[in-house]
Amino acid sequence: MRGLRLIAVPLSLLALWQALVWVTAVPPFILPGPARVGAALFGNAAMLAEHARFTIGNLLTGMLAGVALGLATALNLALLPLARAMMRPMLVVAQAIPVFALAPVVTLWLGYGPASKVVMVALVVYFPVASVLFDALMRPPAALDDLARAMGATPMRRLWLIQLPHALPALGSGLRLAAVYAPFAVIVGEWVGSSRGLGYLMLMANGRGQTDLMFAALALLAAMGLVLFGLAGAVQRLTERGRPVGAARDFTKR
Amino acid sequence: MSASPHDSGRGALPPVLRTPPGIFADQGKEAGAVTIRGDLWLGDAVLARGLDIHCRAGCWTCLMGPSGAGKSTLGRLVAGLPVKARLEGRVNVPFGRVALMGQADQLLPWASALDNVCIGARLRGERADRDRARALLALVGLEGLEDRRPDELSGGQRQRVALARTLIEEAAVVVLDEPFSALDAGTRAAMQDLAARLLAGRVVILISHDPLEAARLADHAWLIGREGSRALPLPGGTAPRPIDAPQVLAAQAALFQALSRPCAV
Structure with a gap:
């Protein structure tokens, strides 16, 4: 039943799209019908795949780097009071900066190649992961904090055995947020300056009036974003596995 | 590991418990006791003045008093945990680590x-x-x-x-901060029996506002109030004492009266 709905909804949307094209009779360079876009998709499969590889490669590399750096930052800040005192205000201020606006600067410094896109994605992913995880690490349940103290826990062990497991669901939400932002960042990076990638292809196709190719690239970007979001959701569910329900949950949230 | 899980004989504790050595011995009135002395302040307000509490080695000591009297704060001080209040005085814990068991199971x-x-x-x-x-x-x-x-x-x-x-x-010292108060009556009685049996011989500081719990389990009880600490009478005998024993019921009534008039410390 659920599988049927999963197919039925996109199919009816496609039908609606085609009907719109037929009824309004818009020229194909304004809105190509799904059949045309499909033809462009398969006709240019090799080229699209090449650009998609570039975009997806940068996206994943950037996400990996951003998540790793965010994790490292949050863990270090949680463990080292001095680093915390110095870095915490910076983390707060940095969140207020619209990272997308940095794209021209990043491209100016790092060039038109993959590096600028990877850095854009990493920047966009880094801040939500670092700040969400750090906040959760600094708020272990009071009862568990007492327990750790009474048992003579070392700071490192306390971080690893109490703070981090407690913060895992928050890390899951951070990753989900990152999965939403990251595709934006990689496309903006390509729009600002690139000679490859799906974002670049969209601009180029637009300039040449190949609207059907532009829509094909757009369709691939949308699919990429959806898959990424789905993966992040799966990871988030994984981090919430084994969490209490009912009364015990209220207790640990206190 | 040769633990016998269903050891029911009182006194014959299973070897798996490995109670820290030395605390079974009667070490006299002062030696080996956990003591709390001084005034407990919360900001400018005094919570308890002139505290003088002894928790004897090998005994269960119950700290009683109305909510907000500072019972839990004293337990946290013994366990070395941070508190909002401040004690102008001294907590003396002659034994090493203190184990804490709270109301929530933690x-x-x-x-x-x-x-x-x-x-x-x-x-x-x-x-x-x-x-x-x-x-x-x-x-x-x-x-x-x-x-x-x-x-x-x-x-x-x-x-x-x-x-x-x-x-x-x-741990030689165990602080129990209302550990059974969230349980239903039957479960609570069973847990009290179990704890009394398994924690026997240690310095147990039981924070409670349940007169029956104190009457069944504790060897000594202290009423904590603004005017200080006062020792409360308890029935003697080995804990856990039967719920229906006359002296337990009498002690419960006496404790209840003492708790109802906290100002008369």
């Missing part, structure tokens, strides 16, 4: 019962004795439930896990 929600019992050693970076943890879980009546997480256990079972975790710490 279990790690993501860890199994066995892992919860082992958490102390792991937090200190020591090797956890999992066989001993299993034996202690069996001793508190949780054999076969070692792999359950807290949300798969009942409230009473969670407190049993917390008790096993307290026991594995081998």
Whole structure:
């Protein structure tokens, strides 16, 4: 039943799209019908795949780097009071900066190649992961904090055995947020300056009036974003596995 | 590991308990006692003035008093935990580590019962004795439930896990901060019996506002109030005392009256 709905909804949307094209009779360079876009998709499969590889490669590399750096930052800040005192205000201020606006600067410094896109994605992913995880690490349940103290826990062990497991669901939400932002960042990076990638292809196709190719690239970007979001959701569910329900949950949230 | 999980004989404690040596011996009135002396302040307000509390070695000492009197604060001070109030005076804990068992079971929600019992050693970076943890879980009546997480256990079972975790710490001093108050009456009585049996011989500081609990379990009781601390009368005899014994019921009534008039300390 659920599988049927999963197919039925996109199919009816496609039908609606085609009907719109037929009824309004818009020229194909304004809105190509799904059949045309499909033809462009398969006709240019090799080229699209090449650009998609570039975009997806940068996206994943950037996400990996951003998540790793965010994790490292949050863990270090949680463990080292001095680093915390110095870095915490910076983390707060940095969140207020619209990272997308940095794209021209990043491209100016790092060039038109993959590096600028990877850095854009990493920047966009880094801040939500670092700040969400750090906040959760600094708020272990009071009862568990007492327990750790009474048992003579070392700071490192306390971080690893109490703070981090407690913060895992928050890390899951951070990753989900990152999965939403990251595709934006990689496309903006390509729009600002690139000679490859799906974002670049969209601009180029637009300039040449190949609207059907532009829509094909757009369709691939949308699919990429959806898959990424789905993966992040799966990871988030994984981090919430084994969490209490009912009364015990209220207790640990206190 | 030769633990006998169903040891019911009073006095003959299972070897798995490994109570810290030395505290069984009668060490006199002052030697080996946990003492709390001084004034307890919260900001500019005095919570309790002129405290002078002795918790004798090998005895259960109950701290009673109305809510907000500072009972829990004193327990936290003994356990070396941070408190909002400040004590102008001195807490003397002559023994090493203090184990704490609170009202909420304080279990790690993501860890199994066995892992919860082992958490102390792991937090200190020591090797956890999992066989001993299993034996202690069996001793508190949780054999076969070692792999359950807290949300798969009942409230009473969670407190049993917390008790096993307290026991594995081998602490000479144990602070029980209203550990059974969230349990239903039957479960509470069973847990009181179990704790009285398994924690016998240690310095146990029981924070409670339940007169019956004090009358059944404690060797000494102190009423904490603004005017200080006062020793309360308790029936003698080995704990846990039967609920229906006349002297327990009389003591419960006396404690209840003392608690109802906290100003008359």
